[in-house]
Amino acid sequence: MWVVATAGHVDHGKSTLVRALTGMEPDRWAEERRRGMTIDLGFAWTALPSGGTVAFVDVPGHERFVPNMLAGVGPVPAALVVVAADEGWMPQSAEHLAALDALGVAYGLLAVTRADLADPGPAMARALTEIAATSLGAVEAVPVSGVTGAGLPELRAALDRLAARLPAPDVDGPVRLWVDRSFTIRGSGTVVTGTLGGGRLRVGDELELAGTGETVRVRGLQSLGVPTPEVSAVARVAVNLRGTPRERLARGDALLSPGRFHRTDLVDVRVAGDPAADLPAALTLHVGSAAVPVRVRPLGPDTARLRLARPLPLLIGDRALLRDPGRHHVAGGVTLLDVAPPPLARRGAAAARAAVLAALDGRPDLAGELRRRRLVRAADLTRMGVPVDARPVAGDWLADPGHWERTGARLAEEVARHAREHPLEPGIPVETLRQRLALPDRALVEALVRPPLRVRGGRVTASTVDALPEPVARAVQRIRAEFGDRPFRAPEADRLADLGLGPREIGAAVRAGALLRLADNVVLLPDVLDEAVRVLAGLPQPFTLSAARQALDTTRRVAVPLLELLDRRGATRRLPDDARIVVG
Numbered sequence: 001m002w003v004v005a006t007a008g009h010v011d012h013g014k015s016t017l018v019r020a021l022t023g024m025e026p027d028r029w030a031e032e033r034r035r036g037m038t039i040d041l042g043f044a045w046t047a048l049p050s051g052g053t054v055a056f057v058d059v060p061g062h063e064r065f066v067p068n069m070l071a072g073v074g075p076v077p078a079a080l081v082v083v084a085a086d087e088g089w090m091p092q093s094a095e096h097l098a099a100l101d102a103l104g105v106a107y108g109l110l111a112v113t114r115a116d117l118a119d120p121g122p123a124m125a126r127a128l129t130e131i132a133a134t135s136l137g138a139v140e141a142v143p144v145s146g147v148t149g150a151g152l153p154e155l156r157a158a159l160d161r162l163a164a165r166l167p168a169p170d171v172d173g174p175v176r177l178w179v180d181r182s183f184t185i186r187g188s189g190t191v192v193t194g195t196l197g198g199g200r201l202r203v204g205d206e207l208e209l210a211g212t213g214e215t216v217r218v219r220g221l222q223s224l225g226v227p228t229p230e231v232s233a234v235a236r237v238a239v240n241l242r243g244t245p246r247e248r249l250a251r252g253d254a255l256l257s258p259g260r261f262h263r264t265d266l267v268d269v270r271v272a273g274d275p276a277a278d279l280p281a282a283l284t285l286h287v288g289s290a291a292v293p294v295r296v297r298p299l300g301p302d303t304a305r306l307r308l309a310r311p312l313p314l315l316i317g318d319r320a321l322l323r324d325p326g327r328h329h330v331a332g333g334v335t336l337l338d339v340a341p342p343p344l345a346r347r348g349a350a351a352a353r354a355a356v357l358a359a360l361d362g363r364p365d366l367a368g369e370l371r372r373r374r375l376v377r378a379a380d381l382t383r384m385g386v387p388v389d390a391r392p393v394a395g396d397w398l399a400d401p402g403h404w405e406r407t408g409a410r411l412a413e414e415v416a417r418h419a420r421e422h423p424l425e426p427g428i429p430v431e432t433l434r435q436r437l438a439l440p441d442r443a444l445v446e447a448l449v450r451p452p453l454r455v456r457g458g459r460v461t462a463s464t465v466d467a468l469p470e471p472v473a474r475a476v477q478r479i480r481a482e483f484g485d486r487p488f489r490a491p492e493a494d495r496l497a498d499l500g501l502g503p504r505e506i507g508a509a510v511r512a513g514a515l516l517r518l519a520d521n522v523v524l525l526p527d528v529l530d531e532a533v534r535v536l537a538g539l540p541q542p543f544t545l546s547a548a549r550q551a552l553d554t555t556r557r558v559a560v561p562l563l564e565l566l567d568r569r570g571a572t573r574r575l576p577d578d579a580r581i582v583v584g
């Protein structure tokens with residue numbers, strides 16, 4: 001299915017043409033039929049010669065109803081511009097065309113209606129010139145009469161040619177269905193309609209309401225009046241929502257794939273049209289079917305920051321338009337450059353931001369986003385419309401490579417500085433490092449720890465004896481020199497004191513793995529346990545404490561806690577008569 005929106009001045013024959021093409025009544029309201037004027041959006045569809053189906057969103061031409069027109073055109077990628085042969089180019093011909101241009105609509109056709117009443121030539125020539133200067137470019141033109149039916153076969157053929165050129169939708173992408181109508185059906189509850197531009201909807205799907213973030217469930221689906229279990233883009237769809245009161249939803253809201261869109265009330269945009277500096281401070285932003293008041297803050301010559309009166313689910317690259325409702329003036333088309341821009345608090349921040357925006361074009365750019373944001377969750381980038389194909393550094397965190405490397409170097413410096421300032425602490429707590437490096441997640445700290453640094457007990461330490469405070473490291477070296485050949489002799493308490501090894505220093509050496517503590521003031525070098533087991537295994541089994549003490553060439557002061565440690569580790573077993581055996 002293709003969806004095409006009409007556009008054109010009031011009474012130029014848009015609805016008559018849609019009626020003639022489809023046999024359906026686009027003016028749904030009694031008041032519209034009484035006044036012979038479209039007030040709100042109408043919907044009708046027909047088969048084309050190719051066999052494909054085209055659905056029309058018929059818009060009102062009257063100047064009062066331009067906001068309704070914009071809600072219909074916003075989500076639709078193609079336009080049928082209508083100009084009456086007998087009246088020619090008129091103010092809303094121009095305003096509607098300016099809106100299509102602002103939204104970047106690139107596919108269209110011109111129908112010169114009421115061709116039975118006047119020569120269509122002059123109106124066609126003027127309209128083609130006007131259209132050629134917009135995003136629509138050169139379009140086919142067909143003179144028609146909605147009354148006599150002349151030109152309709154040619155228009156159908158031209159619609160088929162237009163449809164063949166339309167880009168294929170991303171049916172696997174996320175759903176963002178801008179609501180253009182919501183109503184209640186007795187017995188079914190709330191129904192909303194819209195133009196599905198991407199993705200796929202199924203009965204039973206969970207969706208997120210853009211307005212409130214709440215989850216809703218699809219109870220039923222219709223497309224072109226027919227119930228269906230599934231609809232793929234592009235399509236006109238009616239969605240019946242289970243248990244959602246009608247007041248929750250209105251035109252301008254959207255149904256979203258859960259967790260796939262960033263709802264934002266602050267965006268940076270490029271403006272086409274009036275220079276940014278000339279824009280009024282208060283305008284209305286039209287995007288999708290939404291119309292939201294915004295405050296405009298010019299940043300560069302063609303860039304501005306918009307503060308929205310309520311958040312919308314917007315993506316980088318979205319097209320929108322700014323309109324001055326009082327002056328009937330499309331002030332400019334906008335392209336969204338950033339949907340999660342940084343605050344502009346510091347002096348000079350606005351100028352710096354303008355320089356950044358000058359280089360952006362609304363095409364999502366992963367490397368650029370990482371460079372600007374430094375650290376960002378993959379899911380957050382996806383929700384802004386940036387496709388992610390980079391490997392996370394931790395969890396789903398992505399990092400700019402340069403920033404990541406610099407942060408790793410700073411981490412090493414912080415660990416070294418902490419060791420100097422707190423020589424007896426066993427390293428710096430991960431949380432302290434997280435704060436010093438202003439990282440948003442501890443997992444990032446841990447991911448930055450590389451040998452010889454390591455994470456141990458919630459702290460980052462240097463794993464080598466070298467990282468011990470200088471005096472402690474020297475004392476350990478002395479013990480190694482003095483006791484290396486008598487590995488089961490422990491320095492006496494006064495020797496430890498001479499070496500400057502009090503309880504705190506010993507604790508630090510033990511945590512660093514430089515000493516093995518058997519009891520208070522009883523320490524050995526850390527690598528002697530295997531040797532002890534080897535010596536004990538050489539004794540006749542079982543062996544006594546005294547036999548062990550002699551074999552190890554040590555004192556009771558060491559032998560008792562050493563054997564208890566080996567018992568605890570399961571290397572030896574104590575028998576009921578206090579003798580022991582080596583296990584295994």
Ligand SMILES: Nc1nc2c(ncn2[C@@H]2O[C@H](COP(=O)(O)OP(=O)(O)OP(=O)(O)O)[C@@H](O)[C@H]2O)c(=O)[nH]1
Binds near residue numbers: 113116145
């Ligand atoms: N003779 C003739 N009359 C036409 C033709 N098309 C529309 N009309 C008449 O022009 C008037 C306006 O037609 P509509 O189709 O309502 O115009 P519209 O563009 O939909 O108007 P709005 O929706 O209010 O903007 C009606 O009286 C139609 O009968 C045509 O091709 N030939």
Ligand SMILES: [Mg+2]
Binds near residue numbers: 059
């Ligand atoms: Mg109409």
